[in-house]
Amino acid sequence: MKWQGRRQSGNIDDRRGKSGSGGGLNPMLIGTLVKFLFSKTGLVIIGLFLVISFVTGNNPLSLLGNLLGGGTGQGFTTGTNYTPTAAEDEMAAFAATILADTEDVWNRQLENYREPTLVLFSGAVSSACGNASSATGPFYCPADEKLYIDLSFFQDMETKLKAGGDFAYAYVIAHEVGHHIQKIMGITDQVHSLRGQVSEKEYNQNSVKLELQADFLAGVWAHHSQRVSGMMEAGDLEEALNAANAIGDDRLQKQASGRVVPDSFTHGSSAQRMRWFKKGFDTGDLRQGDTFNARDL
Secondary structure (H helix, E strand, O other), rough: OOOOOOOOOOOOEEEOEEEEEOOOHHHHHHHHHHHOOOHHHHHHHHHHHHHHHHHHHOOOOHHHHHHHHHOOOEEEEOOOOOOOOHHHHHHHHHHHHHHHHHHHHHHHHOOOOOOOEEEEEOOOOEEOOOEEEEHHOOOEEEEEEEEEOHHHHHHHHHOOOOOOOOOHHHHHHHHHHHHHHHHHHHHHHHHHHOOOOOOHHHHHHHHHHHHHHHHHHHHHHHHHHHHOOOOOOOHHHHHHHHHHHHHHHHHHHHHHHHOOOOOOOOOOHHHHHEEEEEEEEHOOOOHOOHHHOOOOO
């Protein structure tokens, strides 16, 4: 895949080396703390913080904020010992390049396209959809319209799933962008509104259709990207299809427990994921991606 030297997106929120702080303090607790800090005992404690800050050279407000759980004010605590490797930084540049390419494609395909933000994290992250760990895998949060990826997932794809390769990783990013497009179109909210209104089996079926449509949209991106940028090389399409095959529900369930339970699928089988990505790639036509009314998934 020929991605080096191309434009990188500015919609990157690099939180590598940071961890979720739990979302801040309760307002009632803040009021109680303020009263305490302005009491005699509180003033003594503030004086101690000033002495400690003078000796250590630290900002007293930072010390106080960390003690109270406020962190940096952004909901994250910086990991001072974290230093990304050259390979990690190269993968971050790759992700920013692929995101930029999705922006170029979807800005041409959709009117008033809202570009999502890609959050790079390591270990754990806080989002508007809640806290998540690296074990969650890449995900899209419709509440804040951001994509979340721990770049170590790509290494896991290569070593654990045997589904490595630049274009395989690009497919993963494009799939999450596909969920963003579904959010813009109102499809995500329609599916999520069914939770609690239908049986778990029926909800899972709609979840599968949502995921397969995101695979289709990833294929549509690849179709138009190749026509304009020509990034794809021989073997790239096979890498994406291999990745779609590797993360099918049936294959993952069989690896985990030795049995397959179709009624519990949430993303689709390997064959379904491959089929819909390939359909998007072959047609490049958004009208061909209605997985919800398709006779055969």
